[in-house]
Amino acid sequence: MQENYPFGDIETKWQNFWDENGDFKTDLAAAKNPYYCLMMFPYPSGKLHVGHGRNYIIGDAVARYKKMQGFDVLTPMGWDSFGLPAENAAIKTGTPPAEYTLANIAAMKEQLRAWGCMYDWEKEVTSCLPEYYKWTQWLFLQFYKKGLAYKKNSNVNWCPSCATVLANEQVVDGCCERCDSEVDQKAMDQWFFKITDYAQRLLDDLDTLDGWPTRVKTMQKNWIGRSEGAEIDFPIVPRADGAGDNVDKIACYTTRVDTIYGCTYMALAPEHPELKNLVKGMPQEAEVLEFIKESSKLTNLDREADEVEKEGRFTGRYLVNPYNGEQIELWVGNYVLMYGTGAVMAVPAHDTRDFAFARKYNLPIKLSIQNPEGSLVLAEMKDAYTEDGTCVDSGDFSGVDNREAIKQMTALAEEKGFGTGKINFRLRDWLISRQRYWGAPIPMVYCPSCGVVPEKEENLPILLPTDVEFKAEGESPLKGSATFMNCACPQCGGAATRESDTMDTFVDSSWYFLRYLSARDASQAINTEICNKWMPVDQYIGGIEHAILHLLYARFFTKAIKDLGLIGFDEPFKHLFTQGMICKKGPDGNLYKMSKSKGNVVSPEELLKQYGADTVRLYTLFIGPPEKEAEWQDTGVEGASRFLKRIWRRVAENHAILCGADIPVCPPDVETMEAPERDLYRKTNETIQQITRGLDGAFTFNTAIAAIMELMNAIDALKISADSSDSAKIVFRDAIVNVVLLISPFAPHIAEELWVELGHAPGVMNADWPVVNEAALKRDELDMAVQVNGKVRDQIKVPASASQTEIEAIAMASEKIQTWLEGKTVRKVIVVPGRLVNIAVS
């Protein structure tokens, strides 16, 4: 056996072996013990850095571990391959998006392979290929039939730089998530998915996701934003001049109907649909219209500012509070959003924003909730009181607890017909239209006689045309393609035009995990039987950055597809693991997540050449707890490399002993061992126990690897040589074999090579995960600490069989302890078997 660790040779060798052997191919129908290990599929940007690598390395370690535990593991990989970068590359270089994308996929496949990550490529899905997007389009049609896909003209988020609309989820601080340009509001006809129909289910089912990090569940809960309240109609006081209005009342949504007796004005959103009519012909009209104009300009900037001055204008109109018949002023306020009804009843005494607004414009303030101490005095209030309390000056409700009043007052509104209890969600419908080329075309047709018509299923896929021109500005490239745009109406056969928008790429990634299970099936999108067998995904692994967008959409799709009768489960991912990002110090000395723009990217190529894949994998897993962020340090890689070399060297140095025919092939026998051998044998089994426990609960790869390092230290402590006893050699060999088994999910290539060197048939990944020998863990004697008043004062050895009283006696007999007890009264002695004795003295 070679003295030096030839990582380059063995890594190529075993990667080829796994391929040829089909070690990661899964027979979906025949599998008896399915385990679906899923990693978020990447956008094929062309190059992965070691930060991306963490996701695949963790996933591969889990897959290999589960395989050794006897599961039929499915680990597929695919490509989230529609999206803007390919289109931007086309604008820049003229390379067609398909060509650019497929070249990147090929390059990244090689990178993944070089890392030793094994996937069942027979199940590969590529979202930009017609075989896949045909079924994305098909799902769109099913959603359309069910009323889940609809078209609406609305104000949408428009990114001028990407020249496309964005979903609310893709707007961050008023800017485009992708390019950081400021997002405008624009009225457009757009396609939406009715995710709001599922708001309640998306919220409720979060409680069933025990295997998800609470952090992610909380983020989704906040995003869905459920609130319980009431919608109350305020009648409009007719104009003095007798001119009519379109409506005779304004509805407002409130979660605090209990404060309504303190309502002193109402404020409308500047975008409120009735606002312009209500002020028409009023003396205030010009001023209000000017205000609307200014506010709409400010909308985006507002979002970025921490606190924007609340401003408003009186409309000249009045409303009636239906509870007490009082007339209140109707205002327009820049702080009111077009959310709920776009109108808020203002209760300055009990809402911070209304308080500030009322102070600014000298509007009346009325107390309607008294705090439990009864100490609120209106004249002394510096800010609104927003807590619970008792209703005051609230007609029949005075004296009622405010939480109770909400129920009673809502009931009254329903009884009298001027209001109703209502639940509101912050979540809006999902805008999926994109005015871009590189996405799945929305399979809808516009016919002059039939109107909006869905394409026939048998005509799918609606292929992306190739006769298009890519320009940085202007309309969607699809609009310029006559071959694409002109079509026959699916209903009447007459000349018609296609929808020129394509779907948001998040649509593609909302169901790919189902498609892996029937990736080559040209006859249907989803194989119900196989899906029900393999889903939900046992372990999903990906970045925290997808906590809301992708994971919420995928959950919505799963529920909608279930309602279509295609699958039998509500939630797609049983366990979710979100790994932390890998950061590195940039040239300026600050820590950033790895990115090209910060100049702190570590490419795997150089590292693989210098150290090999196993070293990079080992370091990536050892760097820290996998769910936390970690800082990449080049010296750390060196350490991982050193450790693998050390394992290799131990096997090479002791090859004769490890494979020698002169040692009996039999399991270690605890009864006949000398003490040092027993210590090592115990350590080996303790290590197996610790690592197995760690990997089953959380993914404590870092401590698992530390445990293997400790075991290696213990192996070296035995100082084996040719002259050692058979018993010692057997224990030594057992320890080395277990090191190889335990490290194999993390550093699979070296493990495979050493496995063979140790005399086994090739294929450590198909070996059984080691099992603890309980007999090895037993001890005759235990080391225990003796504390006096909680401070360690001595170490004692006690027989493992000693009773608590016996342990106490041994502790008390210690000379050191005696000196600490001198002149003191022992009040209490606590014995924690196997750990310590604590003597409390006064």
Place this chain on the structure above:
RNA sequence: GCCGGAGUGGCGAAAUGGUAUACGCACGGGAUUCAAAAUCCCGCGGAGAAAUCCAUGUGGGUUCGAGUCCCACCUCCGGCACCA
């Protein structure tokens, strides 16, 4: 502002309420070597000559015993944020 998470050596970090600092990195010393690299051995929180004392962001509390549990506060990170 609201909701999460975190704060432990020079650094990355360990620790079911039970001996704080495992494991690794860096550093120092020694062995080997003509020399170096590699490797192997030893040391490595602070103060102190030592006994011993002090150390897990700060201050309190519960407990025989707290990094861990409770209360208050400080700092950092993430999410949400005029949602009525």
